[in-house]
Amino acid sequence: MCGIIGCTGRETETLDVLLHGLDTLEYRGYDSAGVALANGTVEVCKREGEIDRLRAAVDPAMDGPVGIGHTRWSTHGPPTDENAHPHTDCTGDVAVVHNGIIENYDELKAELTAAGHEFESDTDTEVVPHLVEDALADGLSRDEAFRSAVARIEGSYALAAVFAGSEAILATREGSPLVVGVGDDAAYLASDVPAFLEYTDRVVYLDDGEFARLESGSWTVTDAEGRLLEKSISQVEWDAEETAKSGYDHYMLKEIHEQPRALRKCLRGRVDELTGTVDVEALEGLTAESVQFVACGTSYHAALYGAQRLQAAGVPAQAFLASEYATAPAPVSEGTLVVGVTQSGETADTLAALRRAQARGVETLAMTNVVGSTAARDCDRTLLIRAGPEIGVAATKTFSSQVVACNLLSATLADRGDSREIVQALRDLPGQIQEVLDSSRAEAVAERFVDSDGYFFIGRGHQHPVALEGALKMKEITYKHAEGFPAGELKHGPLALVTARTPVFAIVTGTDEEATKTVGNVKEVEARDAPVVAVTDGASTVDRYADAVLELPETEPCVAPVLANVQLQLVAYHVANKLGRSIDKPRNLAKSVTVE
Template sequence: MCGIIGCVGRDAETLDVLLSGLDSLEYRGYDSAGVALANGSVAVEKREGELGHLKNAVAAGGDTSDLRGPAGIGHTRWSTHGPPSDENAHPHTDCAGEVAVVHNGIIENYDELKADLLDAGHEFDSDTDSEVVPHLVEDALADGATPEEAFRAAVARLEGSYALAAVFGDSEAILATREGSPLVLGVADNAAYLASDVPAFLEYTDRVVYLDDGEFARLESGSWTVTDREGRLLEKSVSRVEWDAEQTAKSGYDHYMLKEIHEQPQALRKCLRGRVDELTGTVDVDALAGLAAESVQFVACGTSYHAALFGAQSLREAGVPAQAFLASEYATSPPPVSDGTLVVGITQSGETADTLSALREAKNRGVETLAMTNVVGSTASRECDRTLFIRAGPEIGVAATKTFSSQVVACNLLSASLAEQGDARDVVEALRDLPGQVQEILDSSRAEQVAERFVYSEGYFFIGRGHHHPVALEGALKMKEITYEHAEGFPAGELKHGPLALVTSETPVFAVVTGRGEKATKTIGNVKEVEARDAPVVAVTDGVSEVERYADAVLEIPETHPRVAPVLANVQLQLVAYFVAKQLGRSIDKPRNLAKSVTVE
């Protein structure tokens, strides 16, 4: 969602650091951007639209001496309250312009607070919920509070979720806090940073401190402190980020998404490294040691939910009762649990608000929780009883690619660890070959030619059975996310129960068919149904079933185990979506209205 960057201790370089940090946060999705710097007073510049608009406004100002100082904060906004506009962009200030605040999240009681502030004579410039915060701080300052006391007093009146950072005209410090929205500190010898995500300051330091809910940070030149709600000093550990700034660059690719698609072989090797024993055909994951479960409930959103569907089916096939739930529904309508229930939250960022709410609901009901995430130090990893890291490395493109593949592999590891029956040895052998098979697809895929053929279609349908049902859903989601074209995914057998009415000669159907047996035979029957309606068929197949005899185009994948084939099929569909979007001229890495990490419910 929104992005926050803060910097103190860089003096004349503060503005450049802020703008660079906002550049690094563009992938999160945004519709406006702004900065505020403190140097005796607070100077603010903010603009609707792309970050380039803000940079142009700063450059057009000529003398940017007002936008200099030892402390500054910046923000990229993703609209929740009020449309994109200069006025609704962050940072927001108080009436006197002596305090500036940036905010991620939602202030749920802002209507009540705003009404009180208006009655007290405050004037508001925006439609946002966030603007109440600097005015609350102003009230406390007027009563004689210090900046830190005023900031704490304002926060104490807030209800909802937030990551907040503030600068004051007469102070060289940044004050910050979080509640349900991520915030991380970057520490260096003579400077300190804060951000909603590590890439914002990674080129300056790899030493980080993760804030927990209810904690307050004070950043000054070369120093930082973290305290609790009562102001008691806390001892926080400093971690080192394992990846560097170069890993978040495009490395010669046209888009981050294409780069991350091509990083999948490496990501899968990292996910598997040290966790499988090819000689014994067993899985040995430290995070899963001693884990037992009578039943498993997965909670997730979006792409991660599709991985959860795969994980649930894999466990059921191995004799473990399992279900997948949309996290946003689980938190408000939780299913029954027992002492032996394990709740697994799949979340790329570890900060997805709906998934965190579902996991907290599970913990409140006394069951064990496991986070399956990509981000060390994330909220999910800190709050859950166990964490299985997928090790995919930084993913900058909004549309998840390599993280989905790694999530599916991690679900295979979980299934093999919990299962008392099944074919774990065969799965492990197939996982060993998976990275090389993905590379084979990347080297030889005809996805670009398929995209050229069907780029101007009226819509796209994706079908698959069993483990390929989640792949069909994910293929459709990728097409929707980055092309803005209509796409739907279905279990193959459901196409004839209504959606078939939408099938025409202008709606290609992507059918995922691998192996032989009943699933393949029945899916071929569904292919014939759409073929009879003149719909072009694109078969994603290993060639075993000979479905290509009924297809207008074929995307080949190597033959492998049924629980590994979905990863290979998905890579082909990722490439199709990418090339369709590229030919349509879409904003592939930053699709409209979407954000990388959805930190509001």
């Protein structure tokens, strides 16, 4: 949550770089934004609201050789100009931006106030520049003062500071991501690579407890005691075009349409349809007696699916909400594998759950989209889902890629004898998704039901996680009430909420027992006058009882959920669009949740 951008060495272009970076990072936080540029003095401009308000307020002549910027997702204090970052000390010579939470800020603020410091905001962040100010007054250098301030704070943070009379950015992290961008004559800092990808694709990932100093194209990384560290430079495979809208009205719609490409990348070099085998280098030699998935939000729904796939293959598996597992982990034994499913690789609850597992001596695997993320660096193994950058807050293509990656993991850990059919279905999946995208009637369904009081989503087996995910997408971007249930659970309580103004989306594929029983549940809904939208491959009789049908190509039962999910993504998108919602930046939400 929240986005940081910094630049030094670009001379008169610093402000442009900061504003561009903030535009790119707006998915991380968008209730206020600000910049600070340093030359002989520090100039700050910040505004409540989206970045366009900052852009309108900032003086184009405001520039300098070094600067930092921030886009905020509120944790302390409401969105106001005063609470926006950057924050400064009493002298105005130190400016700081911060992601995360400072847990002992009340104590520090009381101490600083008693010493005569004046505060202008409700934020926890503002204690940092005042701590730096005190350390400078004691005769410490800027680097020493910054370290001294950081040593006094507790919590999770990514911090960056600039100073009057200096062209350096000082930065550190603890539990919140920071990455250095290495240019030929400039250096960059950001909480996520896309912020500076237009300028350089060479990056250095900071680890917890490390400090970076950036100045006019040079950079160094040290530990908490100031000892120089050797850090390798990585090359980012994404390009700047992948983070643009490319003619789509919203990033979310673009990313829904990118799913065929994303899945091809996820599968490339990992499956052989001629032999029906899966060979993933990152999983070579991996064995497990049991598997525990930990995840949050959309990733948790992918984890539920992954657990089902492994259970069906004869491997004991469970999915846990990471926030619960971190405080009350399930029992483990020798041979337990804990898999953290996290799009960003920076989700605080998932990282906490993985660290709890590591402390108990079990092997960990990160299933993530981001090379060099904290999860990827901390876990014993990493299975990259290769979805490419996802800017929209509501996850779409990353869910599909996670589901496919779960199939790769399942095929690696167990052999059910049907791998050839599954591999072929996975190879066909990108083309079938394109077929859904080209022919979907989701917009017409959205038009018909846009004024509904609420929405229900039901499915059995592998379709249950998709029912949950369909409801989550509807909630996230339309702000409408939506719930997902195992189809058989409707009659155990939720049926009391079903009315003529609550459409039920029923996911039914194939003709097996699950499909037959779900058709029976649809009849229960129909008998209570609720409209039914069938998401189906047409193999069952469900369309006879449906008011509308969203069609799916026929495929293997374990792969069909991905196709059903694409239809539900499109429905949620079109309902939100017709309601005029902020689709890419839904209220109160942020893309990367780096606080517990």
